[in-house]
Amino acid sequence: MQKPEELQLEAVCAIDAATSTTDLREIELRFLGKNGSILGLMKLLGGLSKEERPAFGQAVNSAKASVEAKLADRVAELKQVEQAQQFEAERIDVTMPGHSPRVGQAHILQQTTQKIKRVLGGMGFRYMESPELEQFKYNFDALNYPPDHPAMDDQDTFYIDDTHLLRTQCTALQGRVFETIKPPLRVFTVGRTYRNEAVDRTHGHTFHQVDCFMIDEGISMAHLKGTLGVFARSMFGDEVSVRFRPDFFPFVEPGVDYAISTPKLFNGRWVELGGAGLIHPNILERYGIDTERYSGFAFGLGVERIPMMAYGIDDLRQFLENDFRFLDQFKFEPLTSA
Ligand code: FA5
Numbered sequence: 001m002q003k004p005e006e007l008q009l010e011a012v013c014a015i016d017a018a019t020s021t022t023d024l025r026e027i028e029l030r031f032l033g034k035n036g037s038i039l040g041l042m043k044l045l046g047g048l049s050k051e052e053r054p055a056f057g058q059a060v061n062s063a064k065a066s067v068e069a070k071l072a073d074r075v076a077e078l079k080q081v082e083q084a085q086q087f088e089a090e091r092i093d094v095t096m097p098g099h100s101p102r103v104g105q106a107h108i109l110q111q112t113t114q115k116i117k118r119v120l121g122g123m124g125f126r127y128m129e130s131p132e133l134e135q136f137k138y139n140f141d142a143l144n145y146p147p148d149h150p151a152m153d154d155q156d157t158f159y160i161d162d163t164h165l166l167r168t169q170c171t172a173l174q175g176r177v178f179e180t181i182k183p184p185l186r187v188f189t190v191g192r193t194y195r196n197e198a199v200d201r202t203h204g205h206t207f208h209q210v211d212c213f214m215i216d217e218g219i220s221m222a223h224l225k226g227t228l229g230v231f232a233r234s235m236f237g238d239e240v241s242v243r244f245r246p247d248f249f250p251f252v253e254p255g256v257d258y259a260i261s262t263p264k265l266f267n268g269r270w271v272e273l274g275g276a277g278l279i280h281p282n283i284l285e286r287y288g289i290d291t292e293r294y295s296g297f298a299f300g301l302g303v304e305r306i307p308m309m310a311y312g313i314d315d316l317r318q319f320l321e322n323d324f325r326f327l328d329q330f331k332f333e334p335l336t337s338a
Helices: 004-017 022-034 037-047 052-089 108-122 150-155 170-180 220-238 281-286 305-309 316-320
Strands: 133-135 164-166 184-196 205-216 239-247 252-261 272-280 295-300
Touching: 004 022, 004 037, 004 052, 022 037, 022 052, 037 052, 108 170, 108 184, 108 205, 108 220, 108 305, 133 239, 150 170, 170 184, 170 205, 170 281, 170 295, 184 272, 205 220, 205 272, 220 272, 220 305, 272 305, 281 295, 295 305
Parallel strands: none
Antiparallel strands: 133 164, 184 205, 205 295, 239 252, 252 272, 272 295
16 A cells, blocks of 8 residues: 555656646546545545554645645646747737738629610610510511521521520510500610620620610601710710711611721721611501601610720620639729619
C-alpha cells in the first residue's frame, strides 16, 4: 500500500509536469476522484486499529488538501497560458482594409432597354409585353405574309409545333393589339427574339428588338421620320442623322430601312438600325380599322445595335457570354426594375 505522503508527492510531480488544463483534469480524477488513489486510501480506514485511524485519516486529508491547493494554482496558471495562446491564434487586425462586396449593375442590354422605355414612354407610347413563344398567325399571317412567301425564309426560326414558334420579330405584337385596342393608339414593346441564324459578329440566334407603332388620323412618313429622329437623338446625341432607303416588309407600304450616322461613330459611316414604314392597309382592314380615316406607322430595330454603335462593340456574342470583364465596363445605371 502506498502512503498518503508518497501519493501526494506523485500527484505534485504530475501536476508540475502537466502542460494543459486537460492534463490537470485527468490528474484530478486520478488522485482525487471518487475512486482516485488518495481518496481510495479512506476505504482502508476500516482495516486499521482504533489507534492508527486518526493519524492515517489526518495524513490522507492533508495529502488531499495540499494536492487540491497545488492543482488550483496550476489550473489558474495554465488557463492564463492557454488563453494567451488562443488570443494570439485568433488575433485580428481591425485596421486592415475590408473586402468590399461586389456591387451589381443592370446588364448593358437591360440598361439600353430602360433607356428605350424612358424615351418612347416619354413620347406617349404605351409599353406592352408580348409572348416570346408566339403563334404562327401573329408572327406571320397577321402581318400580311402570303402563305409560303419567301420573306419568311429570312426569318426561319425554332418551331415548337406546326402553329407555335419562337417569335422572329416583335412586330408580332401588332395583331394582338389591333384585336383588342381601337385607334388612336401608340404602342411599343422591347423583348427577346429568335432566328435560326448562322451566328456571326452581328447576328445572333437570340437577340432583342424594339417594335413601335401608332395609328391615328393623317399619320404619314413625316411622323415616322420625326419620331425616329427624336428617338435616335435621345439614344445617340444631337449630332445624329437618320437616312431612309426603300425596303420591303410585307406589313408596311411604303417600307424603308433606316440607318444612322454621326461623326462620333464609325467615322460617320451609315449604320443600319432597322426597318420601318406605314402600316399596310391590308392589315388595318383585316382588323376592321377604317383606312379612310386612319393610317399608321411602324418601326422595329435590334436593341444590340444601340450599345454596339454607342460604344464601338464589334461582336454581339459578348452580350450573352456573361463575362464580367466585358459587362463591368458598363456601370452607368443603378440596378432598378425595368
Ligand atoms: C424586322 O424584324 C422587322 N420586323 C422590322 C420592322 C418593324 C419593319 C416594323 C417595318 C416595320 P429585320 O429582319 O430587318 O426587320 O430586323 C430588324 C433589326 O433587327 C435589324 O436591322 C437588326 O438590327 C436586328 N436583327 C435582325 N436579325 C438579327 C440577328 N440575327 N441578330 C441581331 N440582330 C438582328
